[in-house]
Amino acid sequence: MKLKCKVVDVLTSIPEALLDPDDCAIIGVRENDRVRIGGPKGEVSVLLVSSNLIGEGNMVIPESVAKRVGVKNGEEAEVNYSPSPESVRAIRKKMDGQKLEPKEIEAVVNDIYAGSLSNIEVSAWLTALYINEMDLDEIAAFAQAMVNTGDRVPFEKGPIFDFHSVGGVPGNKITPIVVSICAAAGLMLPKTSSRAISSACGTSDFVETFCNIEVTTDKLKEIGETVGGAFVWGGSMNLAPVDDIVIKIEHPLGINPRPQMLASILSKKLAINANYLLVDIPTGAGTKVPTIEVARAYARDFTDLGEKLGIHVECAITYADQPVGSAIGPNLEARECIRVLEGSEHPASVVEKACECAGILLEMAGFHDGVRKAREILSSGQAHKKFMEIVVAQGGRADLKSSDLKPGKYSADILAPKSGYVNSISNKDLVAVAKACGSANDKGAGLLLFKKKGQRVEAGDVLFTLYADNEAKLLRAKDMAERYSPITIEGMLIKRISTPEPR
Amino acid sequence: MKLKCKVVDVLTSIPEALLDPDDCAIIGVRENDRVRIGGPKGEVSVLLVSSNLIGEGNMVIPESVAKRVGVKNGEEAEVNYSPSPESVRAIRKKMDGQKLEPKEIEAVVNDIYAGSLSNIEVSAWLTALYINEMDLDEIAAFAQAMVNTGDRVPFEKGPIFDFHSVGGVPGNKITPIVVSICAAAGLMLPKTSSRAISSACGTSDFVETFCNIEVTTDKLKEIGETVGGAFVWGGSMNLAPVDDIVIKIEHPLGINPRPQMLASILSKKLAINANYLLVDIPTGAGTKVPTIEVARAYARDFTDLGEKLGIHVECAITYADQPVGSAIGPNLEARECIRVLEGSEHPASVVEKACECAGILLEMAGFHDGVRKAREILSSGQAHKKFMEIVVAQGGRADLKSSDLKPGKYSADILAPKSGYVNSISNKDLVAVAKACGSANDKGAGLLLFKKKGQRVEAGDVLFTLYADNEAKLLRAKDMAERYSPITIEGMLIKRISTPEPR
Structure with missing residues (x-):
């Protein structure tokens, strides 16, 4: 049938047409069916919304649809039933x-x-x-389908190494360190990272505090082929664009289905033509992978999928019962990361994890005793030199120093309510508190941990300090930190021993 | 934060606010999160849509939301993150x-x-x-929750009898006959029916061709308590309004989850305070219940749920391998139904099914030999007399005759392509063809079957006749009928026997 169009400039992600319920009945369609709208320039199928406010004979369509079919406000368009996609x-x-x-x-x-x-x-x-769920054949096909909808980075050199962390552990700022060590050893590791989704701060969120993270696929090719390493934001390219749509639907449901997660990760590795991939699987309470058994199952999935997709995959199951290092939040994590590269600070969990991961990658490339080699590259300053080359290639300042990265100007200390040993640190609660501070949107926001698991504290010691760019957020986060008590202190040593630590 | 409002008069079922992506980042929300909009008159939570077309500092909200919070076009409103519902x-x-x-x-x-x-x-x-799925405790709670969101019919007399068909078999026009027989015997059977959802014609779709089906709960109470029977449209009252929302989401997915279906049916029985319920479970190929085993499982569910909810439930598993009677479509079904009540026509499948169902209800009410009693009431004209009382009570004409119901003015015969026996009749294909004719929206649309399973046909015999109110629809349906061949004819008797018929 023909309906008069009201064209509106409000455009949502999926085009819709609003029709009167009586017109819907005549066409034989119901809410959430599709209708095909036809005009002089062509036809387009859109979702149908039935609304009493439209009036018989009228239809409301977004400007994008009006343009594609070639109708203007007040003109008529042909509207018919359109079947659902196959x-x-x-x-x-x-x-x-x-x-x-x-x-x-x-x-x-x-x-x-x-x-x-x-x-x-x-x-x-x-x-x-x-x-x-899906089996591995389905997931491999899923990854392949996802990469086919996007662009690929047209590398002409190789082999390409890649590194991926499943995530879930706060403070995991090792990526620039791993990339710098490996590239310093001659590997090509053009790493694409992501921003925080449910976490407090993604790799891209803290890397963008000291260099540009948005590049084209051609630029990533150039940096990868000349400098060897990169740490850019995958979202700035069109590598597996289906992800962006899917995340919007996953978010309100609070789910990330395993087949979707695996296919999404591997599709991005296919898009940069990765030949070798190390997957870091942080394992511990309050992370995505709570137990070693779950971690082993993930590792098996990744290696089997790698085989199906022609990528040599190894996995590192890493300790994640508490944050990596002491900083959470963009500027704070960037500062801790660069301090490790400068050699001005040596937080054991950051240095160890970065060198263990870089070591495995070096061994995949044929080096012997990879971890020792990685430590040498880091302590000799070669990694820092390569890091600075990458920073400059990504548009950062050649005189970048860790001291350039400043925490937010509002801060508050959270004190130990009693003396004893740190019994547990809740990753989940620390993430919530860091987000309440404003991380990752406010670059100075986050927190610094002064005590880790098993350490002795006296009543009144500072457990962690909150930082924020905005006083209201600081107060909200402080209130939350006091209610949640993310760090628990146990007075008796004997009770501390009884808590099993999965490692 | 504060944003300037653009108020639009386009209202969809779920209120949304459109914001600029940068404003979303500042508030700390993402697409499909909720935001709380506050103005001088109050606050309201709406779904967030992120759109590049809105512009920073602006927000688009529907008029309904603007009114509730008390802001006008161009004015500012306070916008903050609002958590998801529990x-x-x-x-x-x-x-x-x-x-x-x-x-x-x-x-x-x-x-x-x-x-x-x-x-x-x-x-x-x-x-x-x-x-x-859900277990029966959950489904009972589900039914109870659904009835609590709606109205109840405030009957003061009782006991109340009810009758429900799970549906799925075309041509099932027995409801007015069952209601009339039972009410003639003194039972209170104030039946609420539905329109077609996926079928070609619901009870309400054909009943509205001869009387009013939209009543208030008070009017249904009055008709039930004075006349005894009714056959109204449940959708005209607010009995379990959640259904209407849910159906819109089920429809594009083509699902009707068992817990939802059972809870929805029983919530409507609770809403009319039913004490006794007969459930008709049509069973056969191409219906919702394909086998006797599935039918038995449904029957068990209904009786157990009845016990949990305080309703005495019996079930009738009925034959549904082919349509009931010969008419499909509003006027055609109404005509066949009234002819049975008038005694002017005796299609065995309609008469038998109606009397079997009415007989069970009569026995539930304490009558002996219910089917015989039902047949007596029907053949003596008492059922027709009661039917006319109900029709008049529902605003129909006192001189209603079956001949008042006319098929559509366009018709086409579908002929047997060869001689043989009718081997199978596809319920699904006949439904699709009747819908293509325009049923249930076009009242004259539908089809009349002249041959049923096992009957002998000669090449060139009319298998069925299509009717439509509109020539284009007739041609489309005829084309579909010729492509689908809903009635198959098998030449050799021996092959016919080899097809098992579930009964």
């Missing part, structure tokens, strides 16, 4: 617990990318993936 | 396959009703129900 069948099949064919997975990925699936359908897809 | 935790719990507490189920139902859950969240809920 990929909805694949979603149903996964809801019914069946294994999907590669072309079915590809159809879902392509339709999510094209905006042809509604929030309802993508949510059902992710829920079905969360509950019914 | 019920999202319950959705997650069901996604994780856990059993829900009654108060968790109630929270989900209440939030769906209040429009506090987004399409994403409701879709995840339904998908989780579809995959992970």
Whole structure:
């Protein structure tokens, strides 16, 4: 039927048309069906919303749709029923617990990318993936489909090394250190990182405090092929763009289905043509991977998927019962990271973890005794030199120093309420407190830990200091820190021993 | 933070606010989070949509939200992060396959009703129900929560009898006959029916061709208490309003999760205070209940749930391998139904099914030999007399005759391509063809079957006739009928026997 168009300039991610319920009945469509809108320039299928406010004979469409079909405000357009995309069948099949064919997975990925699936359908897809899972064949096909919707970095040299942390442990600022050590040893490690999703501060969130993280695929190729290393933001390129859409649906549900997570990680490795990949799996209470058994299962998945996708994968299961190092938040983490490279500070958990990971990568490249080699490169200053080359290549200052990175101007100390030993540190609560301080959006926001697990504290000692760029946020975070008590102190040594520590 | 409001008159089912991505980052929210909008008249939480077209410092909100908080176009409103409703935790719990507490189920139902859950969240809920199911305790709590969001019919007399068909078989026009027989015998059977959802024609779709189906709860009380029977549209009252929201999300996914279906049915029985309930479970290929085993499981569910909810439930597993009677479509079904009551036509499947169902209800009320009693009431004309009382009570004409109901003016015969016996009739394909004719929106649309299973046909015999109010729809349906061949004819008797018929 023909309807008069009201064109509005409000555009949401998935194009919709609003029609009167009576017109819907005549066309034979119902809310959340599709309608095909046709005008002089062409046709486009959009989601149908039924609304009593539109009036019979009228239709509200976004400007983007009006332009594509070639109709103007007040003009008529042809509106008809349009069937759901074929990929909805694949979603149903996964809801019914069946294994999907590669072309079915590809159809879902392509339709999510094209905006042809509604929030309802993508949510059902992710829920079905969360509950019914995928086997490794399906996940490999999923990764392949995801990389096919995006760009690839056109490296002409190789082999390409890559490093990925599953995440979940706060303060994990090792990426620039690992990249710098490996690149100093001659490896090509053009690392793409992400911003915080549920964490307090992603690698890209703290790297952007001292250099540019947004590059094109051509620029990443150039830096990788000349300097060897990079630590850029993957989101600035179009590597696996389906991710951005999916994250918006995962977020309100608080889920990250295992098949989606694995496919998403591996698709980005395929996009940079990685030949060798080290996966860091931080394991500990309050992280994504709570036990060693879960970590082993992830490791098996990554290595098996690597084999299916032609990437040599190794995994490092790392200790994550408490934060890595002492800083959480963009400027604070950047400062701690650069201090390690400068050699002006030696927080054991940061240095050890970075050298262990870099060591495995060096051994994958053929070096013997990788960890020793990594330590040498770090302590000799070669890693710092390479780090500065990368910083400059990414548009940072050639005279960058750790002291350039300043914590927020508002601060508050959280004191030990009693004497004893630090019994546990809650990653989850520290993340919540750091986010309340304003991290990762406010660059000075975050916290500095002064006590780690097992250390002796006296009543009144500073356990950690909060920093914020904004006083209101500081007060809110302080209140939260006092309510949550992320660090618990146990008076009796005997009780401390009874708490098992998974390592 | 404060943002300048652009108020738009476009209102979708769930209120949304559109903000600039940079403002979202400052507030610390992301797409599909909630924001709390505050103005002089109060606060309201809405879903956040991030859009590049809004411009920093601005926000687009629907008129309904602007009114509730008391801001006008161009004025500023306070915008802050608002946490997700608690019920999202319950959705997650069901996604994780856990059993829900009654108060968790109630929270989900209440939030769906209040429009506090987004399409994403409701879709995840339904998908989780579809995959992970609910046990009977949960379903009973679910039904109770659904009825609590709606109105109840304030009957003062009793006991109340009710009749429900699970549906799925086309041409099932027995409800007015069952109601008339039972009410003629003195039972109170104030039946609420529904319109077609996926079927070609719901009870309410054909009843509205001869009387009014939209009543208030008070009017239903009055008709029930004076005339004894009714056949009104449940959707005209506010009995379990959550259903209407849920159906919009189920529809694009093509699912009707078992817990949702059972809770929805029983909530409507609770809303009319039913004491006795007969559930008709049509069983056969191409229906919702394909096999007798599935039917038995449903029957067990209904009787057990009835016990938990204080309703005496019996179930009738009925034959549904082919349509009931010969008419599909509003006017055609109404005509066949009234002809049976008038005694002018005796299609065995309609008469038998109606009398069997009415007979069980009569026995539940204490009558002996209920089917014989039902047949007597029907053949003596008492059922027709009661039917006319109900029609008049529902605003229909006192001189209503079956001949008042006319098929659509466009018609086309579908002929047998060869001679043989009717081997199978596809319910699903006939439904699709009847819908293509325009049923249930076009009242004259539908089809009349002239051959049923096992009957002998000669090449060129009319298998069925299509009717439509509109020539284009007729042609489309005819084309579909010829492609689908909903009636298959098998030449050799021996092959016909080899097809097992579940009964």
